[in-house]
Amino acid sequence: MRKSNWLLLVFGLVLTVFLAACSGGDDTSSDGGEGTEDSAPEQVLNILESAQIPTMDSAQATDAVAFQFLGETMEGLYRLDENAQPIPAIAAGEPEISEDGTEWTIQLRDDAVWSNGEPVVAADFVFAWRRAVDPQTGSEYGPFMMNGVLKNAEAVNKGEVPVEELGVEAVSDTELKITLEKPVPYFHSLLTFGTYLPLNEAFVTEKGEDYALNSDNLLYNGPFKLTEWDPTGENPEQWTLVKNADYWDAESVKLEKINVSVVKETSTAVNLYNTDEVDRAGLSAEYVEKYAGSEDYKSLPEPTLFYLKLNQSNEALANQNIRKAIAMSIGKQDLVDVILANGSIPATGAVPKDFTTHPETGEDFREINGDLITEDKEAAKDFWAKGLEELGVDSVELGYLGGDSDVALEMDAYIKDQLEENLEGLTVEVVSVPFEERISRNEKGEYDIQNSGWGPDYLDPNTWLEMWTSTSPYMTNNYNNEEYDSLIAEANNELLTDPVKRYENFLEAEKVLMEDAAIAPLYQRSRAYLWRPSVKGVIFNPMGADFTYKHAYIEE
Amino acid sequence: MGKYILKRIGYMLITLFIIATFSFILMKMLPGSPLTAEEKVTEAQREIILEKYGLNDPIPVQYVRYLGNLAQGDLGVSFQMKNQPVTDILMSRAPISAELGFWALIVGTTFGMLLGLIAAIRQNSWMDYGSNIISVIGISIPSFIFAGLLQYYIGVQLGWLPIAFWGTPQQAIMPVIALAIFPMAISARFLRTEMIEVLGSDYIVTAKAKGVSKFAIIFKHGLRNALIPLITVMGPMAVSLMTGTLVIEKIFSIPGIGEQFVNSVTTNDFSIIMGTTLFFAFLFIVIILIIDILYGIIDPRIRLAGGKD
Numbered sequence: 020m021r022k023s024n025w026l027l028l029v030f031g032l033v034l035t036v037f038l039a040a041c042s043g044g045d046d047t048s049s050d051g052g053e054g055t056e057d058s059a060p061e062q063v064l065n066i067l068e069s070a071q072i073p074t075m076d077s078a079q080a081t082d083a084v085a086f087q088f089l090g091e092t093m094e095g096l097y098r099l100d101e102n103a104q105p106i107p108a109i110a111a112g113e114p115e116i117s118e119d120g121t122e123w124t125i126q127l128r129d130d131a132v133w134s135n136g137e138p139v140v141a142a143d144f145v146f147a148w149r150r151a152v153d154p155q156t157g158s159e160y161g162p163f164m165m166n167g168v169l170k171n172a173e174a175v176n177k178g179e180v181p182v183e184e185l186g187v188e189a190v191s192d193t194e195l196k197i198t199l200e201k202p203v204p205y206f207h208s209l210l211t212f213g214t215y216l217p218l219n220e221a222f223v224t225e226k227g228e229d230y231a232l233n234s235d236n237l238l239y240n241g242p243f244k245l246t247e248w249d250p251t252g253e254n255p256e257q258w259t260l261v262k263n264a265d266y267w268d269a270e271s272v273k274l275e276k277i278n279v280s281v282v283k284e285t286s287t288a289v290n291l292y293n294t295d296e297v298d299r300a301g302l303s304a305e306y307v308e309k310y311a312g313s314e315d316y317k318s319l320p321e322p323t324l325f326y327l328k329l330n331q332s333n334e335a336l337a338n339q340n341i342r343k344a345i346a347m348s349i350g351k352q353d354l355v356d357v358i359l360a361n362g363s364i365p366a367t368g369a370v371p372k373d374f375t376t377h378p379e380t381g382e383d384f385r386e387i388n389g390d391l392i393t394e395d396k397e398a399a400k401d402f403w404a405k406g407l408e409e410l411g412v413d414s415v416e417l418g419y420l421g422g423d424s425d426v427a428l429e430m431d432a433y434i435k436d437q438l439e440e441n442l443e444g445l446t447v448e449v450v451s452v453p454f455e456e457r458i459s460r461n462e463k464g465e466y467d468i469q470n471s472g473w474g475p476d477y478l479d480p481n482t483w484l485e486m487w488t489s490t491s492p493y494m495t496n497n498y499n500n501e502e503y504d505s506l507i508a509e510a511n512n513e514l515l516t517d518p519v520k521r522y523e524n525f526l527e528a529e530k531v532l533m534e535d536a537a538i539a540p541l542y543q544r545s546r547a548y549l550w551r552p553s554v555k556g557v558i559f560n561p562m563g564a565d566f567t568y569k570h571a572y573i574e575e
Numbered sequence: 576m577g578k579y580i581l582k583r584i585g586y587m588l589i590t591l592f593i594i595a596t597f598s599f600i601l602m603k604m605l606p607g608s609p610l611t612a613e614e615k616v617t618e619a620q621r622e623i624i625l626e627k628y629g630l631n632d633p634i635p636v637q638y639v640r641y642l643g644n645l646a647q648g649d650l651g652v653s654f655q656m657k658n659q660p661v662t663d664i665l666m667s668r669a670p671i672s673a674e675l676g677f678w679a680l681i682v683g684t685t686f687g688m689l690l691g692l693i694a695a696i697r698q699n700s701w702m703d704y705g706s707n708i709i710s711v712i713g714i715s716i717p718s719f720i721f722a723g724l725l726q727y728y729i730g731v732q733l734g735w736l737p738i739a740f741w742g743t744p745q746q747a748i749m750p751v752i753a754l755a756i757f758p759m760a761i762s763a764r765f766l767r768t769e770m771i772e773v774l775g776s777d778y779i780v781t782a783k784a785k786g787v788s789k790f791a792i793i794f795k796h797g798l799r800n801a802l803i804p805l806i807t808v809m810g811p812m813a814v815s816l817m818t819g820t821l822v823i824e825k826i827f828s829i830p831g832i833g834e835q836f837v838n839s840v841t842t843n844d845f846s847i848i849m850g851t852t853l854f855f856a857f858l859f860i861v862i863i864l865i866i867d868i869l870y871g872i873i874d875p876r877i878r879l880a881g882g883k884d
Contacts, residue, residue, distance in 0.1 A: 073611065074657035081612035157627040159612045162620045176623060232659060250656055251663035254742060256830040280740060282828045286723060290731050290738050453841055455607030458614050476615070492617040 090564030120202025318362030340406030676817030683758030691766030713760025
């Protein structure tokens with residue numbers, strides 16, 4: 020009797036506690052952001068990210084979210100303007116470049132300070148860059164962005180020479196001298212990248228292992244300061260940016276505050292947008308149709324390309340006609356319209372649209388070279404027949420390596436279908452694997468056809484074309500064309516100081532690559548968003564941080 | 576009892592050791608490395624980084640080093656969340672998942688038991704059918720559908736509750752309800768079946784004949800005996816609810832441990848994989864122990880330490 024009553028009592032108690040908790044009165048945080056004053060709008064932006072910030076250490080950053088918030092809170096020598104041109108930031112003006120293009124002298128502005136009041140000096144850059152290639156740091160992007168660019172970067176990273184040998188030197192507090200391995204035409208745009216941000220040595224050394232673990236262990240010299248960011252705190256997935264009053268150009272910064280929350284589910288993001296809790300939400304394909312016509316809808320093209328890598332170690336794929344047939348038989352327009360449905364466009368070359376322009380005429384790379392590989396099913400059939408004849412077979416079986424996300428599964432099924440339908444005698448065996456596994460098979464060259472993609476690392480066609488040379492570590496599809504190799508080699512050696520001829524080499528090289536159908540371009544990605552129309556002045560960047568909020572403001 | 580618990584703790588350590596060993600071996604068989612920019616970093620650059628973190632050493636060496644650190648309570652640092660200590664990540668996220676799971680379990684089983692009890696007492700009445708329909712719906716419809724419906728109708732259309740995030744009691748209501756549906760349905764069904772069986776047994780008939788009050792029959796004689804099977808299924812359910820539910824956490828943007836765990840596996844974040852696996856295993860073993868002790872309390876016929884007394 021007593022025991023069962025006791026049990027009942029416990030249940031009763033628990034229920035009461037729960038109900039009390041539900042109706043609980045201490046609601047302190049839920050009613051933020053509902054400004055009722057009807058005068059000037061509050062300069063507060065509420066945005067969502069799809070992932071948390073993995074790191075705020077510029078040497079360790081490798082992903083879009085990290086570079087986004089490094090870009091808002093820190094400032095390097097240059098930053099990108101709305102036309103994706105580098106403009107002086109911590110640098111006082113344009114660099115002075117030596118005749119041979121390998122020595123860059125940059126004067127620093129003397130009014131830039133860190134958020135602890137110390138001035139931003141040339142030594143801060145020296146420290147940060149040395150740290151990025153120091154093997155003890157274990158940075159991924161340090162060597163990736165600096166090897167072959169900064170003098171001795173590779174040797175330092177391999178531990179062959181001390182970090183002091185790296186080609187960067189503080190002549191005075193406001194003068195930085197950079198020595199390059201060779202003239203690098205895109206170095207100017209590299210200097211806007213997160214890996215090239217400065218660091219305050221005293222602060223970083225003092226914090227040691229704790230540096231950049233949360234917003235209290237960071238120093239800022241950019242337009243905003245990060246607050247309430249703590250990946251191991253009570254709320255690891257929400258943080259705030261506040262205007263940095265000590266920023267040298269604080270006058271241009273109009274936003275007072277940016278609230279950021281991590282939302283991974285698109286439907287949740289859309290619900291939050293529709294109830295006015297956030298000013299921006301990323302859209303997935305199923306929502307695009309619903310919102311495409313509205314004034315809140317924006318489709319922002321990215322310079323990210325997707326293509327099929329055709330591995331020439333396979334006998335059939337070693338045949339140029341077979342490769343051409345594959346590249347031309349896929350319905351790319353349907354792929355972007357129906358399966359991706361986010362504003363992506365069919366890719367017709369190895370360099371994306373709206374990425375770089377001719378140094379003299381200002382014409383876009385894609386415009387000059389035109390559509391090199393387009394969808395042409397009839398031509399594809401002819402190439403296919405010719406290829407089969409040359410091979411002396413009447414059927415071909417190919418493996419197809421793809422990703423395992425929902426979109427990838429759908430896309431790969433569609434491509435398989437297109438290939439098999441248009442190319443008689445072809446059987447495609449799709450294998451869908453997680454990203455890590457695909458990368459691992461890619462490196463070992465264990466695929467026939469692989470659905471793959473690439474994002475740019477600097478503003479130069481080289482970021483798209485050098486990787487297809489026979490000596491590139493990224494070229495795993497056994498493509499080898501001497502003409503192509505020599506065009507790229509020329510562009511990266513003799514022609515480094517002749518921008519026009521160099522650009523023309525790249526144009527020529529792309530034609531060779533596409534004539535060979537070394538890869539089959541699929542599409543250039545766009546991202547679809549809901550953006551509150553009252554938010555103005557946000558810059559969309561083709562590399563580095565996706566957005567720049569420095570000049571953003573909320574209109575009445 | 577004390578001796579029994581000590582013995583169980585001993586077994587627990589052995590189990591944890593075996594789990595640690597197996598997860599370590601399985602984890603090392605995963606393709607790829609924990610690098611975050613794997614498609615860009617060249618092989619030579621990767622070797623330098625792996626060397627720095629000791630990931631190039633033979634696996635037995637890495638294993639012994641890991642166990643050594645583990646014995647000192649050091650779970651290492653994350654690779655994806657650069658240099659964040661695994662213990663801190665667990666400590667910040669696990670309590671959130673545990674809180675959500677705890678309330679879902681309490682709400683689910685409380686209402687589930689209520690439904691089951693009513694259904695059993697009023698067998699074949701409209702209340703029984705109603706309760707059955709609720710159970711079937713609860714079991715067959717996945718929780719993310721409920722979550723989506725709740726979020727849209729209560730959060731967006733009616734605007735009664737916040738759509739997402741975690742921190743205030745209001746924000747907890749919808750995810751708790753969505754997550755509680757399944758344990759509610761399960762416990763309603765279990766309790767109904769058991770109760771009907773128990774209420775039909777001879778000793779209940781005897782009690783009725785003796786004139787014991789209806790309340791005492793149901794709660795003292797009936798419920799207590801009907802609870803045993805329910806408690807058996809509750810243990811694993813409690814663990815799965817409290818160790819983070821990927822889907823609910825994602826829909827309501829709750830920074831729990833569920834997605835962190837899945838992410839760590841797909842990104843080869845070795846120290847997080849090990850840390851969360853061991854943590855989950857530990858929790859599971861502890862809850863099983865608690866359940867075993869509960870058996871003894873609820874049903875005195877079950878003796879834990881063997882029939883010496």
